[in-house]
Amino acid sequence: MSKSETAERIVHVPLGERAYDILIGPGLIAKAGGEISTRIKGRRAAIVTDANVGALYLDGLMDSLQTDGIEAVSVTLPAGEKTKSFESLTEVCDVLLEARIERNDAVIALGGGVIGDLTGFAAGIVRRGVRFVQIPTSLLSQVDSSVGGKTGINTRHGKNLVGVFNQPDLVIADTDILNTLSEREFRAGYAEVAKYGLIDKPDFFEWLERNWQDVFAGGPARIEAIAQSCQAKADVVVADERENGRRALLNLGHTFGHALEAVTEYDSSRLVHGEGVSIGMVLAHRFSARLNLASPDLADRVERHLKAVGLPTRMSEIPGELAPTDALMAAIAQDKKVKGGKLTFILTRDLGQSFVADDVPVSEVHRFLEEMRVV
Amino acid sequence: MSKSETAERIVHVPLGERAYDILIGPGLIAKAGGEISTRIKGRRAAIVTDANVGALYLDGLMDSLQTDGIEAVSVTLPAGEKTKSFESLTEVCDVLLEARIERNDAVIALGGGVIGDLTGFAAGIVRRGVRFVQIPTSLLSQVDSSVGGKTGINTRHGKNLVGVFNQPDLVIADTDILNTLSEREFRAGYAEVAKYGLIDKPDFFEWLERNWQDVFAGGPARIEAIAQSCQAKADVVVADERENGRRALLNLGHTFGHALEAVTEYDSSRLVHGEGVSIGMVLAHRFSARLNLASPDLADRVERHLKAVGLPTRMSEIPGELAPTDALMAAIAQDKKVKGGKLTFILTRDLGQSFVADDVPVSEVHRFLEEMRVV
Numbered sequence: 001m002s003k004s005e006t007a008e009r010i011v012h013v014p015l016g017e018r019a020y021d022i023l024i025g026p027g028l029i030a031k032a033g034g035e036i037s038t039r040i041k042g043r044r045a046a047i048v049t050d051a052n053v054g055a056l057y058l059d060g061l062m063d064s065l066q067t068d069g070i071e072a073v074s075v076t077l078p079a080g081e082k083t084k085s086f087e088s089l090t091e092v093c094d095v096l097l098e099a100r101i102e103r104n105d106a107v108i109a110l111g112g113g114v115i116g117d118l119t120g121f122a123a124g125i126v127r128r129g130v131r132f133v134q135i136p137t138s139l140l141s142q143v144d145s146s147v148g149g150k151t152g153i154n155t156r157h158g159k160n161l162v163g164v165f166n167q168p169d170l171v172i173a174d175t176d177i178l179n180t181l182s183e184r185e186f187r188a189g190y191a192e193v194a195k196y197g198l199i200d201k202p203d204f205f206e207w208l209e210r211n212w213q214d215v216f217a218g219g220p221a222r223i224e225a226i227a228q229s230c231q232a233k234a235d236v237v238v239a240d241e242r243e244n245g246r247r248a249l250l251n252l253g254h255t256f257g258h259a260l261e262a263v264t265e266y267d268s269s270r271l272v273h274g275e276g277v278s279i280g281m282v283l284a285h286r287f288s289a290r291l292n293l294a295s296p297d298l299a300d301r302v303e304r305h306l307k308a309v310g311l312p313t314r315m316s317e318i319p320g321e322l323a324p325t326d327a328l329m330a331a332i333a334q335d336k337k338v339k340g341g342k343l344t345f346i347l348t349r350d351l352g353q354s355f356v357a358d359d360v361p362v363s364e365v366h367r368f369l370e371e372m373r374v375v
Numbered sequence: 376m377s378k379s380e381t382a383e384r385i386v387h388v389p390l391g392e393r394a395y396d397i398l399i400g401p402g403l404i405a406k407a408g409g410e411i412s413t414r415i416k417g418r419r420a421a422i423v424t425d426a427n428v429g430a431l432y433l434d435g436l437m438d439s440l441q442t443d444g445i446e447a448v449s450v451t452l453p454a455g456e457k458t459k460s461f462e463s464l465t466e467v468c469d470v471l472l473e474a475r476i477e478r479n480d481a482v483i484a485l486g487g488g489v490i491g492d493l494t495g496f497a498a499g500i501v502r503r504g505v506r507f508v509q510i511p512t513s514l515l516s517q518v519d520s521s522v523g524g525k526t527g528i529n530t531r532h533g534k535n536l537v538g539v540f541n542q543p544d545l546v547i548a549d550t551d552i553l554n555t556l557s558e559r560e561f562r563a564g565y566a567e568v569a570k571y572g573l574i575d576k577p578d579f580f581e582w583l584e585r586n587w588q589d590v591f592a593g594g595p596a597r598i599e600a601i602a603q604s605c606q607a608k609a610d611v612v613v614a615d616e617r618e619n620g621r622r623a624l625l626n627l628g629h630t631f632g633h634a635l636e637a638v639t640e641y642d643s644s645r646l647v648h649g650e651g652v653s654i655g656m657v658l659a660h661r662f663s664a665r666l667n668l669a670s671p672d673l674a675d676r677v678e679r680h681l682k683a684v685g686l687p688t689r690m691s692e693i694p695g696e697l698a699p700t701d702a703l704m705a706a707i708a709q710d711k712k713v714k715g716g717k718l719t720f721i722l723t724r725d726l727g728q729s730f731v732a733d734d735v736p737v738s739e740v741h742r743f744l745e746e747m748r749v750v
């Protein structure tokens with residue numbers, strides 16, 4: 001008890017009337033009822049989870065809510081990206097209305113990014129907005145999708161093309177849950193952790209270079225890394241909640257990464273999001289060197305670290321045949337961060353000195369990718 | 376030309392970075408392209424309309440957009456309340472994405488409340504929000520649903536239970552369009568006009584008592600009445616955008632009115648929304664008298680005016696057999712404006728002196744309705 005309490009960290013996200021806390025620490029699911037009931041007036045809740053996560057943690061969460069006098073229902077959806085659909089959204093809204101969730105009641109997302117994005121969207125539109133609590137259960141969702149308020153679903157035109165900005169009222173990141181993640185899934189989340197260092201926190205990146213093994217092992221270093229990541233993302237989001245400027249920095253590695261995900265058809269046996277981001281970040285640093293913005297040594301250093309933790313860093317590591325460069329370029333052009341037909345990239349000048357570059361010539365990118373795909 | 380220009384009115388809704396203008400006047404559809412192109416950066420647009428309105432006004436609007444260099448697509452949905460569904464929402468989102476509508480492009484709702492509510496919702500969630508223009512084509516939507524930013528769809532649990540707050544970027548209320556409305560539809564919209572006087576503008580109600588015939592006839596009095604109504608609603612919305620307090624006053628007549636709509640199963644051959652509001656406003660004034668808050672003469676005066684314009688004012692005027700009082704009470708209890716099981720009503724102390732009354736005893740309401748249904 002005393003151990004968990006001393007280990008717990010709180011990151012406050014100061015977004016005015018949408019301000020909220022991120023609680024980070026071991027064993028937090030068992031305390032969720034207490035944390036929710038002190039922050040949210042309503043005495044009803046609806047939990048949305050997926051089959052994998054629900055099997056492990058739903059009962060514990062229900063117990064905790066009941067202990068603190070919150071009456072809860074739950075809905076369990078299939079695990080996987082396909083759940084981010086209009087069909088699932090309709091289903092979740094129906095469950096929330098059936099359970100008579102009102103404005104001051106809590107909708108709780110218990111799961112990774114898919115469940116968080118879908119549930120946050122539903123909570124943002126049922127009765128034009130009810131309370132929303134996130135309990136992210138993957139490293140990726142703890143350090144990325146649970147901060148920032150982006151919610152949404154996919155359509156046949158692309159990912160996350162329909163959604164709302166909906167800040168949660170509370171995020172509970174139980175770090176014990178991460179012990180049940182596969183190595184690969186943990187590593188993929190770690191790519192986003194490293195990203196925060198590369199965006200604008202060189203000290204954090206250096207700390208990760210020294211301490212990554214402790215982060216993987218669990219314990220205080222892991223909690224520290226998650227707290228630093230949430231704080232880093234929160235700082236960017238607070239500066240630019242609606243993504244008009246600075247928030248674009250969070251896409252470091254993502255333009256290349258999303259394109260790789262698209263051409264591998266989001267087939268997780270070939271590539272998961274964090275792996276695409278890892279390769280994408282190395283590409284962004286190499287491309288910065290190519291444009292004489294940064295040193296090639298910096299790209300080597302970034303690659304060395306990501307490789308050390310076991311992440312892929314090159315396109316040639318992706319299993320199966322990689323789609324032609326033209327297909328990659330088409331995927332980049334379809335990315336929603338294209339404005340008026342011009343390519344926007346996040347590039348860097350030095351470690352932790354990234355910036356938004358508009359007007360990157362398409363031909364340069366094409367030549368660069370053509371070269372990099374074979375190394 | 377000079378006549379329309381002098382007749383035109385602009386109501387500004389000062390909602391900070393969500394501020395927008397409502398243009399009110401004759402012949403505005405023909406000028407829509409110019410008005411939109413000066414206010415919205417994007418050069419693409421998608422128009423959402425219904426079969427009835429589209430047949431009359433879609434071509435003219437498309438022409439106007441084209442003249443001002445805006446490339447537009449359109450989607451025409453079935454007319455009627457059933458269109459406010461998840462299915463239509465999915466369809467509209469798909470059309471907007473197919474048309475590559477981006478954040479600075481315009482989604483235009485050309486229609487009444489149904490089209491406005493559905494389209495505003497879609498515009499609020501595609502790419503987490505694109506520009507939104509409303510061209511309301513009924514009196515009801517010009518004075519009510521086009522102001523305030525409430526959007527949404529219906530579910531099997533009730534009306535407007537899923538949606539977002541999404542302020543439009545521009546509202547274009549072409550008063551010529553109202554000439555093609557049926558008398559009944561115009562009258563139903565007029566109930567909401569009168570409501571603004573009864574909420575807190577006694578002078579406006581007195582003006583309506585003297586000038587209602589000119590409002591019905593068209594011309595400057597109609598434009599004046601619409602502008603006053605939009606201004607009145609804007610004032611309330613600006614004071615309370617998210618409906619936490621004062622905005623509840625807009626529900627004057629609506630708790631009873633919604634219940635009557637529900638028990639007549641939204642069958643427009645028996646009762647349309649504005650008619651329910653008319654009866655509901657008279658009931659709210661009579662109930663205020665019953666509770667010794669206001670004089671019975673006031674209720675008589677309100678009823679006299681609504682009767683004069685041809686609106687129903689009593690439950691016994693609704694064609695067909697009225698559901699039992701218990702069913703009315705159940706419908707009232709299901710209304711989303713119930714908080715923690717207590718009944719909230721908008722009551723009044725005098726002409727244009729309405730207020731939010733919490734804790735109205737259920738038994739009083741029941742007895743009152745039991746009595747009023749037979750007069």
